[in-house]
Amino acid sequence: MREDILRKIVAVKAERLREEKSRIPERHWRELAEKKAGGRSGNFSAALRADPQGSPRIIAEVKRGSPSKGLMRPDLDVVKTVSAYEAGGAAALSVLTERDFFHARDDDFSTARSSTDLPLLRKDFMWDPYQIYQSVAWGADAVLLIVRILSDDQLKDLIDLCRELGVDALVETHDEEEIERAVNSGAYVVGINNRDLKTFEVSVETTVRLAGLVDKKRHLVVCESGIKSPDDIRRVRDAGVHAFLVGEYLVRSGDPVSALRALLVSS
Numbered sequence: 288m289r290e291d292i293l294r295k296i297v298a299v300k301a302e303r304l305r306e307e308k309s310r311i312p313e314r315h316w317r318e319l320a321e322k323k324a325g326g327r328s329g330n331f332s333a334a335l336r337a338d339p340q341g342s343p344r345i346i347a348e349v350k351r352g353s354p355s356k357g358l359m360r361p362d363l364d365v366v367k368t369v370s371a372y373e374a375g376g377a378a379a380l381s382v383l384t385e386r387d388f389f390h391a392r393d394d395d396f397s398t399a400r401s402s403t404d405l406p407l408l409r410k411d412f413m414w415d416p417y418q419i420y421q422s423v424a425w426g427a428d429a430v431l432l433i434v435r436i437l438s439d440d441q442l443k444d445l446i447d448l449c450r451e452l453g454v455d456a457l458v459e460t461h462d463e464e465e466i467e468r469a470v471n472s473g474a475y476v477v478g479i480n481n482r483d484l485k486t487f488e489v490s491v492e493t494t495v496r497l498a499g500l501v502d503k504k505r506h507l508v509v510c511e512s513g514i515k516s517p518d519d520i521r522r523v524r525d526a527g528v529h530a531f532l533v534g535e536y537l538v539r540s541g542d543p544v545s546a547l548r549a550l551l552v553s554s
């Protein structure tokens with residue numbers, strides 16, 4: 288049995304969080320978040336709602352590396368990447384903020400925020416309201432909530448908090464049971480991660496298989512991970528998903544503007 292990387296990431300993150308909390312109290316972020324609350328309300332989900340005849344909606348990810356691939360782009364320039372994604376036609380952006388396994392730098396999110404007005408997803412491992420307040424204070428339009436690392440009560444409380452603060456939650460699932468838990472906890476935007484965070488195996492068939500379980504009139508569905516070609520998009524589009532989250536393929540391509548455009552004309 289391979290080691291459960293997710294558990295390891297959460298343990299390291301918990302230590303980081305303890306340290307952060309001792310430096311900056313939750314009150315600091317809460318007050319900032321409450322001032323901003325609602326300012327960017329619904330931007331992210333609105334950007335994912337395509338007209339049925341339109342091109343696919345793509346959330347382009349700023350990703351320096353990952354636990355499975357290591358540091359992919361030590362030279363990644365956030366300002367240039369964001370502007371390429373914008374020029375290529377991304378509907379929204381995702382910025383990884385996890386440092387120890389995904390190699391994010393402390394200022395990646397703020398750099399991205401000051402370089403674009405596109406909706407921004409903060410992509411991290413989150414379970415504590417502290418992290419949600421902080422994300423809103425940073426100017427996030429959406430936060431990632433990974434069902435696998437949350438109890439039902441945590442999930443529900445975090446989704447409610449997001450709603451109160453006017454920030455979208457992308458609620459990430461990987462199997463049937465997690466989809467049910469996401470929907471029952473009040474998720475509106477449901478992500479289906481093609482990558483099994485336990486084993487790193489990736490297959491877009493995961494989305495094809497699971498998207499049918501979500502009522503697309505009541506929820507938005509995002510296909511996440513492992514998209515490497517226009518064919519992948521075509522294959523999954525037929526399953527009725529609203530948007531695609533793409534990282535590695537774009538950051539590794541020498542020309543993210545063209546790579547993104549190629550995905551957008553794929554349907």
Ligand SMILES: O=P(O)(O)OC[C@@H](O)[C@@H](O)c1c[nH]c2ccccc12
Pocket residue numbers: 348350410411433459480511512513514532533534535536
């Ligand atoms: O680089 P990819 O295979 O295109 O995947 C992007 C994104 O889906 C992936 O980074 C991701 C999906 N869910 C996550 C949760 C935590 C960290 C990262 C992720």
